[in-house]
Every structure is written in structure tokens, then in C-alpha cells.
Amino acid sequence: MSTVSEITHDSAVAVSPTSPDDGLSPAELARKHGLSVSGARVGLGDYVRQMWGRRHFILAFSQAKLTAQYSQAKLGQLWQVATPLLNAAVYFFIFGLLLGGRGEMKNDMYIPFLVTGVFVFTFTQNSAMAGVRAISGNLGLVRALHFPRASLPISFSLQQLQQLLFSMIVLLVVLLGFGHFPALAWVLIIPVLALQFLFNTGLALIMARMGAKTPDLAQLLPFILRTWMYASGVMYPLEHMLAKAGAHSWVSDLLLANPAAVYMDLMRYALINDYSSANLPPHVWALALGWAVLVGVAGFVYFWKAEEQYGRG
Amino acid sequence: MAEQILDKAAKDGTADKADAVSGTMSTTAAGARIPTVIADDVHIVYRVNGGPRGRGSATAALSRMLRRKNAPGMREVHAVRGVTFVAYRGESIGLIGSNGSGKSTLLKAVAGLLPTERGKVYTDGQPSLLGVNAALMNDLTGERNVILGGLAMGMSREQIRERYEDIVDFSGINEKGDFITLPMRTYSSGMAARLRFSIAAAKDHDVLMIDEALATGDRKFQKRSEARIRELRKDAGTVFLVSHNNKSIRDTCDRVLWLEKGELLMDGPTDEVIKAYEKETGK
Numbered sequence: 001m002s003t004v005s006e007i008t009h010d011s012a013v014a015v016s017p018t019s020p021d022d023g024l025s026p027a028e029l030a031r032k033h034g035l036s037v038s039g040a041r042v043g044l045g046d047y048v049r050q051m052w053g054r055r056h057f058i059l060a061f062s063q064a065k066l067t068a069q070y071s072q073a074k075l076g077q078l079w080q081v082a083t084p085l086l087n088a089a090v091y092f093f094i095f096g097l098l099l100g101g102r103g104e105m106k107n108d109m110y111i112p113f114l115v116t117g118v119f120v121f122t123f124t125q126n127s128a129m130a131g132v133r134a135i136s137g138n139l140g141l142v143r144a145l146h147f148p149r150a151s152l153p154i155s156f157s158l159q160q161l162q163q164l165l166f167s168m169i170v171l172l173v174v175l176l177g178f179g180h181f182p183a184l185a186w187v188l189i190i191p192v193l194a195l196q197f198l199f200n201t202g203l204a205l206i207m208a209r210m211g212a213k214t215p216d217l218a219q220l221l222p223f224i225l226r227t228w229m230y231a232s233g234v235m236y237p238l239e240h241m242l243a244k245a246g247a248h249s250w251v252s253d254l255l256l257a258n259p260a261a262v263y264m265d266l267m268r269y270a271l272i273n274d275y276s277s278a279n280l281p282p283h284v285w286a287l288a289l290g291w292a293v294l295v296g297v298a299g300f301v302y303f304w305k306a307e308e309q310y311g312r313g
Numbered sequence: 314m315a316e317q318i319l320d321k322a323a324k325d326g327t328a329d330k331a332d333a334v335s336g337t338m339s340t341t342a343a344g345a346r347i348p349t350v351i352a353d354d355v356h357i358v359y360r361v362n363g364g365p366r367g368r369g370s371a372t373a374a375l376s377r378m379l380r381r382k383n384a385p386g387m388r389e390v391h392a393v394r395g396v397t398f399v400a401y402r403g404e405s406i407g408l409i410g411s412n413g414s415g416k417s418t419l420l421k422a423v424a425g426l427l428p429t430e431r432g433k434v435y436t437d438g439q440p441s442l443l444g445v446n447a448a449l450m451n452d453l454t455g456e457r458n459v460i461l462g463g464l465a466m467g468m469s470r471e472q473i474r475e476r477y478e479d480i481v482d483f484s485g486i487n488e489k490g491d492f493i494t495l496p497m498r499t500y501s502s503g504m505a506a507r508l509r510f511s512i513a514a515a516k517d518h519d520v521l522m523i524d525e526a527l528a529t530g531d532r533k534f535q536k537r538s539e540a541r542i543r544e545l546r547k548d549a550g551t552v553f554l555v556s557h558n559n560k561s562i563r564d565t566c567d568r569v570l571w572l573e574k575g576e577l578l579m580d581g582p583t584d585e586v587i588k589a590y591e592k593e594t595g596k
Contacts, residue, residue, distance in 0.1 A: 026353035026397065030435035033348050038434040039425025057464035061448075064461050068452035071496065140447035143426050145465050146439060308428055 041308045044301070050148045058151050062159040084167040087122065088115045088174075095235035103240040108178040112272050115174050117234040119167040120264045123160055124200050125225050130156035131204025132211035132218050135310050142311040149310045150303050153208040157201045161193075171271070180273050188270035195292040196263040202292075202299030209303050212310050232260040237279075256281040259291040349520055349551040350400040350423055350440065354432035357393040357415070357422050357575075392418040394575040395432070400520075402437075405552045407566035407583065409559070409590055415575040416555045420522045423553070437550065438519035441466070446509050451498040455486055455508055458497055462512040476515050483541070484511035485534065507534050514541050521549040539564075559587055 024032065042050065051058075070079040092114055096102055102110040134153040135142060142149060175181075211217045232238070238261065242252045255261060261281075266288055268275045281287070393415045400406055408416040421427040424440045448465035449458045459480050463473035484507045486492045486500075497505055523542065542565065546552045556562050562569060562583065569586035571579040579586050 026351045026399070026435070027433070029348060029399065030351045030353075030433075033437065035348065035351060035435035035437050038423060038436040038440065039428060054464075054467070056470050057461075057467075060461050060464050064450055064453055064457060067457075068450045071452040138447070141465075143421060144442055144447040146425070146441065146467065147465065311426055311428070 039308055041304070044304060047148055047150075047304055047307070051150060051154075054147055054151050057147065058155045058158065061151070061155040062162065065156070065159045066162055080163065080166040081170055084119055084122070085170045088118050088170070091118055091235050103237045105237070109272070109274060112171075112175050112178055112180055113237075113268060113275070114235055115171055116268050116271055117264050119164060119171055120196070120267050121229055121232065121234045121260055122167070123164045123196065124203065124260055124263070125229065126163070127157040127160045127200035127204045128207050128225060129218075129221060130160060131207035132221050134204065134208040135212035136215045136218070139311060149307055150205060150300065153204040153303065154201055157197065157204040160200065161197050164193075175271060180271065183273060185270050189267065192263060192266045192270060192288070195288045198292040198296040199259055199263070202295035202297070205299035205303040206295070209306050212306070228258075228260060231255055232258055232264065234260075234264065239279075253281070257287055259287075259295070262287045262291065346401040346403075347437075348399050349402050349404075349437045350398075351435040352396055352398050352419075352423065352432070353435070355393055355396045355419070355422055355429050355434060356391070356431040357418050357427055358430040359390040359392055359418075361388045361390060392575055393422065393572075396572070396575075396577045397432075398570060398577065398580055400551050400553075402550045404568055405546055405554070405566045407562035407569040408553060408555045408572060409557075409562060409569055409587070410572035410578075411594070414572045416572050417524055418575075419572065420524060420553055420555060423520075424522060436520060440520035440522060441516070441518045443513045443518075443521060443523045449497065449509065449512070452496055454496055455481075455493040455500070458508070459493075459512055462509075463515065466513070466516050468516055480511045480515050483514075483537065484508045503531060503534075510538055514538070514545060518545065518549045520551045520553075521545055522553040522555075524555045559591065563587065 030036075041047075066080075067077070070076055073079055075082065092111060096107075096110055096114060105113060131153045134156050135149065138152055141152075207217070207221070232255065233241070238255055239252055242255070256265070262284060265280050266284060269277060269280055396415075396419060408419065410416050418427065420442060422429055423434050423436065424442045425434070425436070426442065448462050450461070453461070459477060460470075460473055463476075463480075464470070468476075481487055481493055484504075486504060486508055492500065492504065497508070500508070539561075542552075546565070552565075554562065554565055566583050569579075569581065569583045569590075570577060571586050571590055579589060
């Protein structure tokens with residue numbers, strides 16, 4: 001009770017018979033006292049600064065999501081490694097043994113080729129899938145707290161990056177098991193991953209805005225992504241398959257220049273000793289950088305443009 | 314107490330729509346008071362996918378899509394219709410009205426979390442909703458949720474480290490053993506609610522909005538949270554409180570907005586508005 005009377009007393013004192021604010025419209029009153037429109041979109045520069053301020057949240061959120069994923073399983077975090085391994089085993093069984101998609105490659109070449117492809121593509125695939133639900137699947141969060149909304153898709157693609165790093169442990173075992181020992185070329189993993197991460201984040205941001213407006217996209221996206229996977233040569237050498245099918249060379253050039261194929265081929269080139277640069281499309285580094293910067297920057301701006309719209313019905 | 318509150322029958326002229334209803338409102342305008350929140354003819358519309366008209370047969374959906382190219386099966390819910398008010402520094406404002414009258418929606422718009430369809434909300438600083446539930450994850454330990462929740466509300470890591478002990482102590486989670494290191498899904502509903510409130514109340518706010526937060530936990534915890542709310546009120550410029558408990562509104566608020574069907578029915582001193590509200594609802 002005491003607080004109520006305190007406050008009543010305070011404001012009663014503040015009341016004066018005539019007010020300088022009389023007759024002002026709400027907008028004029030707001031301007032006079034320096035009030036700003038609630039929930040308005042900030043400029044791009046300020047937005048980037050806000051994002052930087054939230055970097056700890058973005059990282060903590062991605063790690064929390066990653067931990068929560070398997071927290072109910074008996075084997076717990078072991079699934080971080082087991083899931084990609086099982087994935088690779090299934091693809092090996094189907095494409096390596098049953099369908100003969102391996103071309104000329106022997107097991108010691110094909111299995112690392114396949115596993116690298118599966119992991120690298122899964123990274124992009126899961127980022128896109130997580131992105132499309134980043135806003136529409138977290139409306140409760142968006143409607144309860146303030147933060148630059150791009151934190152969510154970025155956090156989800158960061159979660160996928162951490163997931164990939166777990167997969168890399170499996171990959172390392174596979175590589176060593178088939179006699180591919182660490183070489184200087186392995187240093188290339190870092191720039192390749194960095195560029196792919198930038199590309200994936202941009203993709204997740206684009207998907208997040210589209211998914212926020214049209215949640216149906218989450219149903220459609222798996223089919224698009226599967227088509228993309230088959231068209232990028234995850235389980236088979238793309239050129240070999242296309243030549244067998246008698247496709248035009250421009251089809252092959254186009255498919256090899258797609259970002260998923262570019263990052264996959266670069267990763268294989270970095271990790272597998274006998275995967276020579278002859279397997280890479282021309283200007284492959286320029287393509288890798290171009291895709292990353294183009295999609296990364298465009299995705300961020302595209303997402304920011306609708307910042308104040310997220311969370312609406 | 315009633316006279317004290319009636320002393321404060323000062324109101325800004327901009328809320329004249331409400332005046333017409335309440336009739337007895339004083340028209341004395343407030344002088345040197347500093348506005349913190351200005352709502353100017355706010356309209357909020359929810360768009361809902363797949364309401365009753367949105368489902369039905371596939372052919373019906375198809376014909377809808379052909380007829381209206383824009384958004385098939387979309388229904389609009391006009392939740393807030395033209396609400397205007399000015400809130401001042403030091404005020405504590407209650408929001409009352411029946412379920413679905415738009416109280417929570419209005420708060421979310423003031424917080425800038427829901428975009429307005431028409432009209433504008435002007436605020437001084439960043440109003441925040443006392444609520445962190447959505448950021449917490451049931452599969453994580455209480456410990457990690459304290460950190461995650463704090464970061465989600467925009468606290469720095471240092472601030473969280475500083476207040477970590479206070480948050481845990483306030484929640485009383487560890488009174489019955491070391492529960493803070495267990496996943497939140499193992500907590501009883503009361504314990505989880507207490508931890509959520511403790512995290513949410515750990516931050517200082519310019520404009521604070523509380524949505525039915527007082528009713529959590531056991532009697533002892535309710536006392537403690539009411540005290541904490543008073544503390545927050547002292548630091549915050551303006552406090553909004555949504556509640557169906559008229560007593561807690563009377564205890565904490567000196568001005569009340571009565572919303573019904575998304576419209577501002579009445580705006581005035583607590584006693585007056587609550588009396589009218591109780592008469593209307595037949596209590």
C-alpha cells in the first residue's frame with residue numbers, strides 16, 4: 001500500500017493547472033519529448049552493431065539447441081557423431097554397392113569421396129531447413145523478446161557448423177582408415193568451411209524471411225533440396241554420370257558451378273590425396289568466394305528489409 | 314486510499330474517447346509530466362492461416378486460391394481497434410478486460426513486438442515484456458537456462474555472472490537440493506514458473522510490462538515476487554500490469570485502462586474504473 005500512496009503523492013505534486021502539452025497531437029507530443037516509434041526498423045549499420053552486441057546470445061543459443069537435440073537419448077551426445085556415420089553408411093550401401101554410382105573409383109577412394117560429399121551437403125541442406133523454420137518455428141520467442149531477428153537464422157546455421165565439426169571427427173577416422181594421411185592441402189579446409197558457412201548463413205536468412213511469410217515452404221523445401229542433392233553429385237562423380245547419360249557439356253558446366261558442388265569438390269580436393277585439381281571446375285575459388293559473398297550479403301540485406309514484419313500473425 | 318487515488322484524477326486530453334465513456338473524468342491536463350509511452354490510434358490485426366474457412370476440402374482450397382490470389386484460407390482477427398493513450402513516467406497502469414479483449418496484444422504492440430496495422434506507438438527507450446519463457450529450453454539444466462535467458466533479454470555475460478547467485482537464490486530452486494544442475498523438464502510446474510520469473514525479473518527496465526506474472530508459485534514466492542515487482546517499479550519509468558485479479562491491480566496500479574473487444578472502454582483512476590468494471594461484469 002505504501003508504494004501506491006507514495007506514487008500518488010508524487011504525481012499529484014507534478015500536476016499543474018495548465019500544461020504546455022495541451023492541444024498537441026500524439027505525434028507532436030512524441031516529437032517534443034524525444035520518443036521514438038516502437039518496433040521500427042533500424043538502419044543497416046545500426047543493425048549490424050546490434051547483431052554484434054548479441055553475439056554471445058547467438059552462440060549460446062546455437063550451443064543450447066545442439067545440446068538439447070539429443071539430451072533425451074540414452075547415448076546422449078554420442079549421436080552427434082553416430083548420426084552422420086549412419087547417414088554415410090546408408091548412402092554407401094545404396095549408391096556404392098547396389099547402384100554402382102562410383103564410376104572408376106575403388107573403395108579407398110570412393111568411401112572418403114562419398115562421406116565428404118554427404119557431410120558437406122548435409123551442412124548446407126540442414127542450414128536451409130533450419131532457416132526456413134527459424135522465424136516461423138520460434139514465433140513465441142520473436143513475440144516475447146527484443147533482439148535483432150537475424151540472430152535466429154544465424155544461430156541456426158552456427159548450430160549446423162558445430163554439427164559439421166562433429167561430423168569431421170568421423171570423416172577424419174574414415175580418411176585415416178583408407179590411407180589418406182594429413183597433408184599440407186588440409187589447411188584448405190578452413191577457407192572452404194568459412195566460405196561455405198557464409199553461403200549457408202545467407203541461404204538460411206533468405207529462407208527465414210520466405211518461411212516467415214509462407215510457412216508452407218517448410219513442406220516444399222525437402223523436395224527442392226533433394227533435387228539439388230542429386231544434381232550436385234553427392235554420391236557419384238557428376239561429370240562421369242552426365243557423360244554416361246549423354247548430357248550437353250553446358251549442363252555439366254552449370255551443375256558443377258552450383259555452390260553445393262563447388263564447396264563439395266573443394267573439400268574433396270583438400271582432403272583426398274588422389275582427388276586432383278583436374279576434377280575441379282575452372283575458376284573454382286572465384287566461384288566459391290563469389291557465391292559466399294553474393295548470397296551472404298544479399299541474404300542479410302534481404303532479411304533485414306522485413307525486420308519489423310517478423311512476428312505478425 | 315480511495316481519496317488518495319482520486320487526487321490523481323489527472324489525465325491527458327488525448328484520450329478523449331475514453332472520457333466520453335467515463336464521463337466523470339477530470340479534464341485537467343498534466344503539466345510537467347514526461348510521457349514514456351504514447352499510443353496513437355493503434356490498430357492490430359492478426360492474420361491466421363487455416364481457420365475454419367481455411368481447412369475443408371482440397372477443391373474448396375483450390376477454388377479459393379483461384380478466386381483470391383492473395384493468401385488462401387487467411388482469416389483476419391482485428392484484435393485492437395483504435396486505442397489511444399499517453400502513459401507518464403512514474404505511473405503504474407493496470408489493464409483489465411475479459412479474456413480475448415486485446416490486453417496482451419496491446420502490450421506486445423507497445424513493446425514493439427507486434428507490428429501495428431494502423432496508428433503508431435511512441436516510446437521512450439525500449440519497453441520490455443516481463444517474460445522470458447520462450448527463450449528457455451526444457452532439455453537444458455536450470456543453470457544453462459539462467460544464462461541463456463539472461464543473454465536473450467540482452468544482458469551481458471558479466472551482468473549475468475554478477476546476478477547468477479541472486480537469481481538462483483530468489484527462485485528458491487536449490488532450497489530442496491541441487492536442482493539447478495538438473496534439466497528443467499524434471500522440475501515441477503511451480504518450480505519452473507519460479508525460475509522463469511526469477512530470470513525475467515533480474516533485468517532492469519525503462520518501461521516494464523507484466524502479463525499475469527504475479528500468480529506463479531506458492532504463497533511465499535508470491536509475496537517475494539510482489540516485493541520484487543515493487544522494486545522494479547521504483548527503477549522503471551512506467552509499469553503496465555495485465556491481470557484478472559482486481560486486488561492485485563488495486564494494490565499495484567494508480568491508473569487503469571479497460572479494454573473490451575479491442576476498444577478502450579475506460580481510462581482513469583483505479584477505483585473508478587474497477588468499480589465500473591465490477592458493475593459491468595456483475596461481481
